[in-house]
Amino acid sequence: MAASAKRRRGWRKRLGALARFTGALVIVGGLYSVFSPSLYAQEAEDNAIDSEVVKGQELYDTSCITCHGDDGEGIEGRGPSLIGVGSAAVEFQVNTGRMPMAAQGAQAPDSDYPVFTEEEAEWLGAYIEYLGGGASVPDDLAALVENADVGEGGELYRVNCSSCHGYAGGGGALSSGAHAPALTGVSDEEIYQAMLTGPQNMPVFADNELTPEQKADIIAYVQYVVNDDRDPGGVFTLGRYGPSTEGLAIFLVGMTALLLTTLWIAGKS
Amino acid sequence: MKRRNGSNDSLLTKAGGELDDRFKLAGPARVLFNKVFPDHWSFLLGEIALFSFILLLLSGTFLALFFEPSMVEVTYHGAYVPLQGVEMSKAYESSLDLSFEVRGGLFMRQMHHWATLLFMASILVHMLRIFFTGAFRAPRETNWMIGILLFWVGFFEGFFGYSLPDDGLSGTGLRIMEGMTASVPFIGPWASAALFRGQFPGTDVISMIYIIHVFIFPLILLALITVHVALVFIQKHTQWPGPGRTEHNVVGFRMFPNYVMKQVGFMLFIWGVVAAMAGLFQINPIWLFGPYEVSVVSSASQPDFYVMYLDGLIRLFPAWEFRVPPYFTLPAVFWPAIAGMGLSVLLPLVYPALERRFTKDRGHHNLLQRPRDNPGRTSLGVMIVVFWVIGAVSGGNDVFAERFHISLNAMTWAGRIGIVVLPIIAYYMTYRICLGLQQHDREVLAHGLETGILMRDPNGRFYEVHQPLAEPDEHGHTELEYNGWVVPKKMNRVGALPPTDRGFFKSIEEPSDNGAARDEIESGKH
Numbered sequence: 001m002a003a004s005a006k007r008r009r010g011w012r013k014r015l016g017a018l019a020r021f022t023g024a025l026v027i028v029g030g031l032y033s034v035f036s037p038s039l040y041a042q043e044a045e046d047n048a049i050d051s052e053v054v055k056g057q058e059l060y061d062t063s064c065i066t067c068h069g070d071d072g073e074g075i076e077g078r079g080p081s082l083i084g085v086g087s088a089a090v091e092f093q094v095n096t097g098r099m100p101m102a103a104q105g106a107q108a109p110d111s112d113y114p115v116f117t118e119e120e121a122e123w124l125g126a127y128i129e130y131l132g133g134g135a136s137v138p139d140d141l142a143a144l145v146e147n148a149d150v151g152e153g154g155e156l157y158r159v160n161c162s163s164c165h166g167y168a169g170g171g172g173a174l175s176s177g178a179h180a181p182a183l184t185g186v187s188d189e190e191i192y193q194a195m196l197t198g199p200q201n202m203p204v205f206a207d208n209e210l211t212p213e214q215k216a217d218i219i220a221y222v223q224y225v226v227n228d229d230r231d232p233g234g235v236f237t238l239g240r241y242g243p244s245t246e247g248l249a250i251f252l253v254g255m256t257a258l259l260l261t262t263l264w265i266a267g268k269s
Numbered sequence: 270m271k272r273r274n275g276s277n278d279s280l281l282t283k284a285g286g287e288l289d290d291r292f293k294l295a296g297p298a299r300v301l302f303n304k305v306f307p308d309h310w311s312f313l314l315g316e317i318a319l320f321s322f323i324l325l326l327l328s329g330t331f332l333a334l335f336f337e338p339s340m341v342e343v344t345y346h347g348a349y350v351p352l353q354g355v356e357m358s359k360a361y362e363s364s365l366d367l368s369f370e371v372r373g374g375l376f377m378r379q380m381h382h383w384a385t386l387l388f389m390a391s392i393l394v395h396m397l398r399i400f401f402t403g404a405f406r407a408p409r410e411t412n413w414m415i416g417i418l419l420f421w422v423g424f425f426e427g428f429f430g431y432s433l434p435d436d437g438l439s440g441t442g443l444r445i446m447e448g449m450t451a452s453v454p455f456i457g458p459w460a461s462a463a464l465f466r467g468q469f470p471g472t473d474v475i476s477m478i479y480i481i482h483v484f485i486f487p488l489i490l491l492a493l494i495t496v497h498v499a500l501v502f503i504q505k506h507t508q509w510p511g512p513g514r515t516e517h518n519v520v521g522f523r524m525f526p527n528y529v530m531k532q533v534g535f536m537l538f539i540w541g542v543v544a545a546m547a548g549l550f551q552i553n554p555i556w557l558f559g560p561y562e563v564s565v566v567s568s569a570s571q572p573d574f575y576v577m578y579l580d581g582l583i584r585l586f587p588a589w590e591f592r593v594p595p596y597f598t599l600p601a602v603f604w605p606a607i608a609g610m611g612l613s614v615l616l617p618l619v620y621p622a623l624e625r626r627f628t629k630d631r632g633h634h635n636l637l638q639r640p641r642d643n644p645g646r647t648s649l650g651v652m653i654v655v656f657w658v659i660g661a662v663s664g665g666n667d668v669f670a671e672r673f674h675i676s677l678n679a680m681t682w683a684g685r686i687g688i689v690v691l692p693i694i695a696y697y698m699t700y701r702i703c704l705g706l707q708q709h710d711r712e713v714l715a716h717g718l719e720t721g722i723l724m725r726d727p728n729g730r731f732y733e734v735h736q737p738l739a740e741p742d743e744h745g746h747t748e749l750e751y752n753g754w755v756v757p758k759k760m761n762r763v764g765a766l767p768p769t770d771r772g773f774f775k776s777i778e779e780p781s782d783n784g785a786a787r788d789e790i791e792s793g794k795h
Contacts, residue, residue, distance in 0.1 A: 106676065151354040158437065158559045162567040167437060168557040172568025173667040177676035180568065224351055225557060232368070232375060234551035241672070242438065242567075244665030246552050247574025250386035253550070255394060257542050258317050258387075259310075265531055266310035 056127025059120055063100050072131045078104070085197065086134020087125030092193035094121040098200070106177030107200045135196045135206075137189055144216035145188050145223075153221030156214055160205065161222075169226035170240035174201055183226045191219045306528050307508035307521035311398045313535060317391035318419075320536040321384045322494060324543060328381040329483065335371050337363040338433065338479030340472045349556050357435075357560035360475045364434035364555055380547035385427050387543060389575040392420050396617075400650050402637040404507045406630070410621040412500045417617045419493050422486055424575055429482040431553075431573055435475055438553070440561025441570045444469065445580075449606040454599055470563065507637050510753035516635045569668050574661060581663030582609045585684045641710075642753060644703035651699040652692040659688045710756045714738060714749040718760055736765060 060072070067079030074081030082090070093099040095118055097111025116124065129136065138144070158167070166172045169183030178201045183191070195215050198204035205215070238245040289295040306312070339359035345352050347362065348369040367374040396416060399405050405413035428446070432439040447469045451461040465471040505519045514520045522528055546552075559565065572580055582605035591599035624646065625631060640647040662669065663684035670677040713719075717735035725731050737747035738757070760766040771777055 109674075149354075150351045154351045154559060155355060158562070158565045158567070162437075162565060164568055166569045167559070167567035168554070170569060171671050173670035173677040175676075176678050177674075179671050179674075221351055232551075232554075232556075234379070234547075235549050237551045237554075239672075240554075240557070241571075241665075241668045242569040243553070243571045243573050244569070244577070244668045246382075246386065246550075247577060247661070247665075249546070249550055250383065250390050250574065254383065254387050254542055254546055255390050258391070258539060259394075261535065261538050261542075262310040262313040265313060265535055266308055268531075 052123045052126040053130045055120075056123035056125070056130075059116065059124055060127055063115070064124070067101070072128060082128050083132035084134045085128060085132075087122075087129040087136045088193040089134065089197035089199065090125040090128045091118075091121045091137075092190060092197060092199055094124055096190060107179065110181060137192050137196070138212055141188060141192055141216070144212060145219050148213070148216040148220035150217070150220050150224050152214075153217030153219070154225070156210065156218050157221050160210070161218065164202075166240065166242075168240040169222055170242075183222050185227065186222075188219050188223065191222055192216075302523065302525035304502065304524040305519050305521045306506050306524065307514075307519060309509060311402070312506065314391060314395040314398050316532065316535055317539055318388055318395055319494065319498070320539045321388040321391060321543065322490065323536075324384045324540055325381060325388060326487065326491075328377050328384060329487070331377045332367065332374075332381055333483055335363060335367045335374060336360070336433070336479075338476045340435065340470075340475050352556060352559070355560060358475070360433065360435040361555070361560045364436070368556065376547055379550075379552050380543055381430075382552045383546045383550070384543045385430065386552075386573060386575075387539075389420070389423055389427060389573075392416070392423060393575070396420065397650065397654070401640040401647055402507070403634065403643060403646065404637055405621045406632075406634040407621075407625070408504055408633060409500070409507070412497060412504070413621055414618050415493055415497045415500070417614070419490065419497065421614055422489050422493065426482060426486040426490065427573060428576060429478045429486070432478055433475060433482060434553075434555045435561050436555040437558035437561050437565055437567060438555075438570055439558075440470065440563070441566050442572055443474065444563070444566075445572075449602060452600045452603040453607055454597070454603070470561070505635065507635055510636045514636065516633060519635065569665075569671075571665050571668070577664030578657050578660030579606060579610060579613075579664070581660035581666070581684065582606070584666060585660070585663050585681065585688060587685075636753065639753060641703040641706040644700045644707075647703055648696045648699040652696040655695040656688060656692045659684055659691060663688070709758075710751060713756050713758060714751055715747070717747060718757065718763065718765075720760060720765075736760065736763070738763065 060068075064072075064079075064082075067075060068082050069075040069079070072082035074083075090099075093108070094116050095114055097114040098108035100115055101108045114121075125136075128134070164172050164174065164180035165183055166180075171182035172180045174180060180202070192215055193199075194202060195205040195210065195218070196207075210218070238249060285295075337359050341359045342356055343359055343362050345355050345357055345362055345365065347353070347365055349365055352365065364378075368378055369375070399413065399416070428442065432443050447461050447465065450464060451457040453460065461469070464474065464477075466473045506521070508514050508519055508521065511520070558567070571577060583602055586601055586605040588601045589604070590601055640650075663680070666680040666684060667677055669675065670680045717737035720734045720736050722734040723731055724734055739747045739749050741747050757763050
């Protein structure tokens with residue numbers, strides 16, 4: 001009696017465990033099918049974009065997730081949430097080599113050797129855009145810049161940009177190790193993306209502050225003055241940091257040359 | 270020139286005679302031509318300032334032909350595309366036209382600016398030479414003071430010139446000066462209002478500064494320079510100690526032809542260096558700064574280097590405001606800017622008197638001192654140089670921070686601590702170095718030169734053979750008196766080894782055969 005009851009209880013126990021396991025599977029599977037299939041559901045509608053999103057997510061999950069967390073939600077103390085930053089921000093940060101960031105610091109330094117190709121940056125951008133939308137560069141940027149007013153751009157540059165990037169885009173220091181980088185060798189897209197999204201310590205210049213046309217004016221000015229300028233007045237620009245390098249030059253070049261001359265002249269007696 | 274037949278009838282002589290008959294020039298000219306100047310490279314530093322000043326007068330006159338000191342608002346329609354259609358003052362517009370549309374205008378402008386920097390830099394270097402060698406001592410204290418005044422008049426002359434083009438950087442500079450002026454207790458706001466005829470920036474300041482810059486201050490500079498050079502003539506140039514040189518004579522070369530030739534050559538060389546810099550290095554690209562607007566302040570807005578240490582002091586000084594509410598606020602900028610500048614004028618002016626008082630040295634000095642022989646003064650000078658350099662670097666600390674990837678806050682704190690601590694360390698180190706050099710001089714005079722020949726005596730002791738500099742006296746001592754000049758430290762200086770080859774860059778002598786002789790000795794063929 002006692003033995004059969006014992007056996008029955010063991011059998012029931014096993015059956016209950018199986019039922020609980022099946023139930024758990026159903027719940028997990030159900031939850032999964034409720035939350036996750038959107039990814040696959042859209043694939044049918046637009047294959048091209050979605051494959052970009054998928055590729056972007058793959059890259060994200062291997063290179064960005066450590067700091068920016070699952071699905072771009074951000075991790076407290078490591079990296080901000082990327083939901084809503086848009087593809088412009090992603091492409092700027094990735095194409096200039098600022099992201100992925102090698103180490104936490106005052107600011108991500110730019111690099112001439114970005115980790116991802118421009119195509120991969122587009123995938124990442126598509127994935128982040130997919131997560132929560134956000135700003136992107138207008139398709140007719142080239143036309144906008146073509147028709148831009150350089151003089152107007154100069155005035156806007158001096159009012160909005162020169163206090164950090166310097167009067168001629170040489171860059172400048174900000175507090176506690178942060179800095180505004182030099183604007184040499186930047187593309188139209190990068191300038192636009194930076195204004196639109198305010199990377200690192202830069203403020204955001206949204207379209208209600210500077211219209212796309214005004215942004216294009218600024219781009220035209222920066223390209224003219226910083227990157228295409230023939231630098232009237234000398235072979236060497238002394239870095240466009242203003243008078244501090246000029247002061248160095250007068251001692252290192254002028255004074256040094258003339259001190260050697262005094263030695264030469266006095267040595268000729 | 271070779272005289273024909275030894276007669277006095279050559280054309281030059283005749284012309285000279287005719288001139289002398291009319292203007293009685295022979296007497297003064299003879300005195301002038303026979304005036305003697307001692308020769309040393311460090312005596313040529315003041316000339317750099319003199320000749321760059323002449324270049325400043327010449328290039329400045331050219332610029333004045335095209336510059337219009339007016340703050341009337343105009344719209345730019347000139348050659349520089351990024352500024353077309355921009356509202357600006359007439360002063361800025363004419364500076365742009367001067368740079369882009371006047372033939373050679375930009376070159377002249379850059380030459381004027383580089384010559385300014387060279388003028389101020391050479392005044393500083395010249396002043397250091399005077400200070401470290403004690404050339405300011407009696408009877409030349411007045412000339413030292415005139416030199417200090419020259420620096421400060423040049424300082425403001427340069428600052429006003431920097432302000433004239435009315436570009437973004439000049440306006441920012443003027444704004445800072447306005448702030449400094451206004452910080453003076455009680456009179457500040459009134460002084461500022463008087464300077465700008467009301468609220469900054471007003472509409473008159475450029476034309477006012479213009480007259481100061483092209484007329485009043487150049488006149489003062491010219492007068493001071495004339496007195497400065499005349500005093501060098503009257504009081505005679507100082508000289509280094511040496512054979513036949515005393516406190517009461519001058520040994521050197523005649524003004525004519527030796528000195529005149531050197532000076533003319535040097536002048537042309539200086540102008541050449543300035544012209545080369547003006548052609549190679551862009552300076553003050555005003556077209557990039559844009560017209561001055563009160564709301565626009567670019568990063569890396571720095572003054573020229575000679576103002577930079579004051580800018581640095583302002584950056585380093587803590588924000589300590591002194592308030593007596595509701596009457597009175599003394600802003601923090603007053604201490605570094607106004608008090609700092611006041612001390613920078615006053616202390617150098619009274620330094621010769623202070624040194625006289627503390628050393629009780631009231632003698633008449635024509636002989637210079639080697640820096641090592643007056644360690645107190647030398648260390649003080651190095652201390653001030655270190656202070657100045659830290660101030661100047663801090664004046665550009667944002668550029669340093671950006672370029673070398675240092676935190677700007679770290680730069681500021683390093684400057685704050687450094688400007689207090691480093692001058693003291695510099696004083697101590699310089700003092701020790703001076704004493705060490707003195708001691709080594711005395712050691713060589715007492716025991717002779719180090720020959721580099723090492724000997725070992727039978728006890729196994731190693732020692733270096735010394736070459737005494739004098740015949741031993743009856744006690745076998747070879748002690749010589751230090752006479753304030755270079756003590757030979759190498760065997761070739763006393764003729765025991767062949768002298769180093771003379772010549773600049775390459776030898777101007779026939780190679781001596783001592784080398785061959787030495788090889789022979791070493792290979793044992795001798």
